[in-house]
Amino acid sequence: MTPETxxxxxxxxxxxxxxxxxxxxxxxxxxVTRKEFEGDFTLxxxxxxxxxxxxxxNTGAAIGGWLQTNVPEISGYNVVKGFLNISLSVLYWNELLxxxxxxxxxxxxxxxxxxxxxxxxxxxxxxxxxxxHIRNNLLGDSVSKLLKAAGENVxxxxxVNDRGVHICKxxxxxxxxxxxxxxxxxxxxxxxxVGDCYVEFAKMEKENPDxxxxxxxxxxxxxxGDPQVRALWETMNSWVFAGFDQTYKALGITFDKTYYxxxxxxxxxxxxAKGIEMGAFVQDPDNSVWCDLTDDGLDRKxxxxxxxxxxxxxxxxxxxxxxxxxxNLDSHIYVVGxxxxxxxxxxxxxxxxxxxxxADQIFHLSYxxxxxxxxxxxxxxxxxxDADDLIEKMYEExxxxxxxxxxxEGLSEEEKDRLYRMIGLGALxxxxxxVDPKKTMLFNPKESIDFNGNTGPFIQYTxxxxxxxxxxxxxxxxxxxxAAEAELSPKEVRLVKxxxxxxxRIAEAAAALSPAVxxxxxxxxxxxxxxxxxxxxxxxEEDQTLLSMRLVLIDTLASVLVKxxxxxxxxxxxxx
Numbered sequence: 001m002t003p004e005t006x007x008x009x010x011x012x013x014x015x016x017x018x019x020x021x022x023x024x025x026x027x028x029x030x031x032v033t034r035k036e037f038e039g040d041f042t043l044x045x046x047x048x049x050x051x052x053x054x055x056x057x058n059t060g061a062a063i064g065g066w067l068q069t070n071v072p073e074i075s076g077y078n079v080v081k082g083f084l085n086i087s088l089s090v091l092y093w094n095e096l097l098x099x100x101x102x103x104x105x106x107x108x109x110x111x112x113x114x115x116x117x118x119x120x121x122x123x124x125x126x127x128x129x130x131x132x133h134i135r136n137n138l139l140g141d142s143v144s145k146l147l148k149a150a151g152e153n154v155x156x157x158x159x160v161n162d163r164g165v166h167i168c169k170x171x172x173x174x175x176x177x178x179x180x181x182x183x184x185x186x187x188x189x190x191x192x193x194v195g196d197c198y199v200e201f202a203k204m205e206k207e208n209p210d211x212x213x214x215x216x217x218x219x220x221x222x223x224x225g226d227p228q229v230r231a232l233w234e235t236m237n238s239w240v241f242a243g244f245d246q247t248y249k250a251l252g253i254t255f256d257k258t259y260y261x262x263x264x265x266x267x268x269x270x271x272x273a274k275g276i277e278m279g280a281f282v283q284d285p286d287n288s289v290w291c292d293l294t295d296d297g298l299d300r301k302x303x304x305x306x307x308x309x310x311x312x313x314x315x316x317x318x319x320x321x322x323x324x325x326x327x328n329l330d331s332h333i334y335v336v337g338x339x340x341x342x343x344x345x346x347x348x349x350x351x352x353x354x355x356x357x358x359a360d361q362i363f364h365l366s367y368x369x370x371x372x373x374x375x376x377x378x379x380x381x382x383x384x385x386d387a388d389d390l391i392e393k394m395y396e397e398x399x400x401x402x403x404x405x406x407x408x409e410g411l412s413e414e415e416k417d418r419l420y421r422m423i424g425l426g427a428l429x430x431x432x433x434x435v436d437p438k439k440t441m442l443f444n445p446k447e448s449i450d451f452n453g454n455t456g457p458f459i460q461y462t463x464x465x466x467x468x469x470x471x472x473x474x475x476x477x478x479x480x481x482x483a484a485e486a487e488l489s490p491k492e493v494r495l496v497k498x499x500x501x502x503x504x505r506i507a508e509a510a511a512a513l514s515p516a517v518x519x520x521x522x523x524x525x526x527x528x529x530x531x532x533x534x535x536x537x538x539x540x541e542e543d544q545t546l547l548s549m550r551l552v553l554i555d556t557l558a559s560v561l562v563k564x565x566x567x568x569x570x571x572x573x574x575x576x
Contacts, residue, residue, distance in 0.1 A: 003096070003337030003500065007041055007086060010074070014066040021051045038078055039085030040497075046082050093493045097549075098482045100499055101556055107502045107563050109151040109510075115328055118144045120335035121158040126170040126198045127239040128159045128191035129247050129387040131443060132337065135370045135432050137253050138336040138569065142515035143365065143432055145567045152512035155327060157257040159319060162237050163265065164312075168218040170194050170234055172211070174421035189388065193245030194236055218308070223309055250391050250423070252569050259319060260529045265310045267318025269480030271354060272304050280353040289399070292348050301346050316356070318346050318434050324358050331361050333513065338366040338438075365513050366441035368434070388443070394424035397449045398457070402576075405451070411575070419573055423457050424572045433568050434519035454523045456570055459561060462526035464576035466558040469538055473551050476539075480551030487546065493551060498525050502560055515568055518532070522564040530555055 001009075007023040007082035014025050029044035045060045052059040057079050058368035064077030073092035078085050100106055123129060129137075144156045161167075173182075174197045183190040184454020204211050221229045248254070252559050272289055281303060283289050289304035301312055323329060334344060344364035351359035399420040402408055408416055435441045451457045471479075488496065490566050502521070509517035538554065541547040 001503075003041060003088065003092075004075070007088075009041070010067055010071050011063060012148065012347065014063045014070070015048065015051065017070075018066055018389060019051050019491060020063055023051070033085050035167070037080060037083075037085050038087070039076075039140060040088045041086050043073065043081075043084040043086065045084055048135070051403050058379040058576055060084035064323050071101055077508070082246065090488050090493065093488050093496045094486055094549075096484065097496045097556070100496075101482060107147050107501060107506055107560065109506060111153075111265060112151040114152050114330040115145055115155065116152045116331045116333065117155045117157055117323055117327060117329050118147070118333045119157050119159060119254075120144075121248075122161060122336070123244065124161040124166055125194070125237050126166045126190075127195035128240075128243060129188070130386040131370050131390060134251070134387050134428070135367065136335055136337070137248075137251055138482075139206060139365070139367055139427050139515070141173075141253055141435055142518075142568050143333065143335065143513055144512075145569070146506070146518065147516050149506050149563075149567060152510075155256050156254070157259060157323075158255050159259045159261065159264070159315075160241075161224065161261050163233070163262045165219055166217060167233065167237075169201040170197040170221065171229075171236055172215050172218060173197040173204060174236065175232070182215045186189070189243045189246065190239030191242075191247075192386070192388075194240050194243075197236075202439070219309055220307055236267075247387050247391075250382035250388070259323075261315050264319040264322065265321055268314035268316070269304065270316070271317045271321060272310075272314060275303070275350075275354055278354065280350070284517055291346075293346065293349055293355065296349055298342075298349070301350065303350070304494075313343065313347060314526050316343075319349060320347070320351060320362065321356065324356070324446075325360075327360065329358070331363060333363045333365050335365045335367070336414075338368055340364070341529055342367055348482070363513075365437060367437040368435075378569070386441075391425070393445055394428045394449070395420050396424075397445055398424035398427065398454070399564075401449050401457075402452065409574075419576065422571050422573055423460060424570075424574075425567075426456035426460050427568050428456075429568055430459070430519060430565075433515050436516045437514055454520070459522050459526045459565060460572050461576050462529055463558055463561050463565075463572035464560075466529065466531070467574040468552050470551065470555055470558075478539075478547065478551065481556055482549040482552050483545050483549065485545060488549070489536070492553060493536065494526060495525075495532060498528055499556060499560055502564070518564050518567050522561055522568075524565070525557060529554065529573065 002416055005025070007030055008028045011028055011030070012023050012025040013205050015021055029047065033042045034041040043060075043063070045056045045063070048059055049056060052062070052106055054062070060079035060082065064079060064086065066084065068077055073089050074096070075089035076087040099406060121133065121137050123133060142158070144154050148154045148496050169356060172312060179199050183193040186193060188196070202209075218229055222233060258407045276283060276289065277292070284306075286306040288302060288306040288310070289301055290300045292300050294300065301313065301315070302311055304310060320332065323332060336344065342365065343363070348359050348362050352363070402416075402420060402423060408419070409493070411419070429446040431443070434454060448455060449457060451461055505517055505521045509515060536550070538550050540549070541550065565572055
C-alpha cells in the first residue's frame with residue numbers, strides 16, 4: 001500500500017466518523033506536499049465541503065485533528081487555504097521500509113496481460129552501426145526492459161533492411177572497384193568493409209551519375225532471382241551480419257525475433273494487390289501504384305514502382321500485418337528517429353485504409369538525432385562516428401580516468417579490464433539514455449565519463465561505495481535488520497521516500513516511453529545517498545538497532561539502483 005492509498009483509506013474513515021458519509025477512498029485527491037509547505041502529503045479539501053457543510057479551513061482542521069488523534073502513523077497536520085497537509089510519523093516510514101525490504105519484486109508492476117512488440121535497431125546492410133544507431137539500440141532496449149518492469153509482455157524485434165537500392169549500391173561498387181577483396185583479405189570487420197563499398201559508390205556517382213541506372217537494373221535482377229546477383233548479395237550480407245553480431249554483443253543487445261526485408265517485401269506486394277482491388281490504391285499508366293492521402297492533408301504516396309519493385313512502405317505494410325497476426329499484439333512500438341515522422345504517419349493511414357482495425361495500435365517512438373560538436377553525421381561521405389570505434393574509445397577513457405584515481409589496487413588485470421568496459425559502457429549508455437528521447441542531443445565522450453555529476457560512472461561508484469560498507473560490516477560480524485523501534489532520522493526518511501517512489505517512476509516512465517525518467521531517478525537516489533553518507537557515520541554508529549537499520553537501508557538502496565540501472569542495460573560493479 002502506497003502512502004497515498006494509506007492516507008486515502010484513513011481520510012475516508014475520518015469523513016465517515018465526522019460527517020456520517022461513505023466516500024470512496026479512491027475519489028480523494030492526495031498528492032505529495034509542495035516543497036514550500038510543511039508536510040508529506042496533501043489532501044484537497046474543497047470537494048468535501050458538500051459533505052461537511054463548513055468552510056475549507058474548518059473541514060481540513062476537523063479531518064486533520066481526527067487523523068492525528070486516531071492514526072498513530074500520523075504525527076501532525078496543517079491547513080493552508082483549503083489544503084490539508086499531513087505529516088507521517090517515523091513509525092510509518094519505518095513500517096514502509098520494512099515492507100519494501102520484504103518485497104522481493106519491489107518495483108515490478110503487476111502483469112497487464114498485454115502483448116507489446118518493440119522494433120528497434122533495424123539497420124541497413126550497406127554500412128556499419130554508428131552513433132545514431134547506438135542511441136536507437138540503447139533506447140529500444142531500455143524501453144523494452146522498462147515496459148517489462150511495468151507488467152507488459154514484451155517482444156524485442158528488429159527488421160534488417162537487407163535488400164533494395166542502397167544494398168545494390170555497395171554490391172555494384174564492390175564489383176567495379178574492389179578487385180575481389182574480402183574482409184579477411186583486408187583485415188577489416190565485415191560491416192566496415194561493406195560500408196567502404198557504399199562510400200565508394202557515392203564517389204562513383206559523382207564521377208558518373210548514370211551508374212544509378214545500373215544499380216536499378218541490378219535490383220530488378222535481384223527481385224527476379226538472378227543467381228549471380230543473389231549469390232553476391234548473400235555473401236556481402238553475411239560479412240555484414242558477422243560484424244553486426246560483434247557490435248550487438250559489445251553493447252549487450254539481444255532480440256527475441258529478427259525479421260529480414262527480403263522475407264517481408266513480398267507480403268507488402270500482396271497487400272498492394274489487395275489495396276488495388278479495394279480501391280484504396282490506384283495504378284498509374286506507367287504501372288506505378290499510389291495511395292492518395294490528399295484528403296488526409298498529405299499527398300500521394302508511392303507503394304510500388306513502375307518496374308514492379310517495392311519501396312520501404314511496401315515491406316512495412318506487409319511486416320505489420322504479419323506481426324499482428326502472429327503475435328496477437330496489443331501494441332507495436334517503432335523506435336525510429338524523428339526524420340521518419342512522416343513515414344509512420346503515412347503507414348498508419350494506409351493500414352487504416354486497408355481496413356486493419358489495429359492501425360491505431362501502432363506507435364512511433366520518435367527520437368531526436370545525436371549530433372557532434374562539428375555537426376550532423378553523413379554515412380555517404382564517411383563522416384559518421386563508428387559504433388565500434390566509440391565503444392573502444394569509451395573503454396580507453398574509462399581506463400585512463402580509473403588509473404588516474406588510483407583506486408584499483410588489488411585487482412587483477414582481468415578484473416581491471418572488465419571494470420574498464422563496465423564503466424565505459426555505463427558512461428556511454430547513461431549519457432545517451434538520460435536525455436529525453438524527443439530531444440536532439442550533443443554527445444561528449446569526456447563529459448560522460450566524469451565520476452562526479454549526473455553520469456553513469458557516478459552512480460556505479462555510489463553502488464561500489466555501498467557494497468564496500470556492507471562488506472566491512474560483514475567482516476565485522478554485523479548484520480542488518482529493521483527493528484520496529486529504530487528511529488529514522490529526517491535524512492533516512494528522505495531516502496525511504498525516494499525508495500518508495502521507484503514503482504511510481506516505473507509507471508511514469510513506461511507511460512511516457514522515456515527511460516530518461518529512470519536514469520534521472522537513479523541519479524537522484526545516488527546523490528541523496530552520498531549526502532547521507534557524508535553526514536552520517538554508518539559503521540561508527542554505537543546504537544546497534546540504528547546500525548542494523550542503516551545497513552538494511554543502504555543495502556535496499558543498492559538493490560534499487562541495480563534494478564533501475566539494469567533497465568538502462570547498465571551493470572553496477574561491487575568494487576571500483
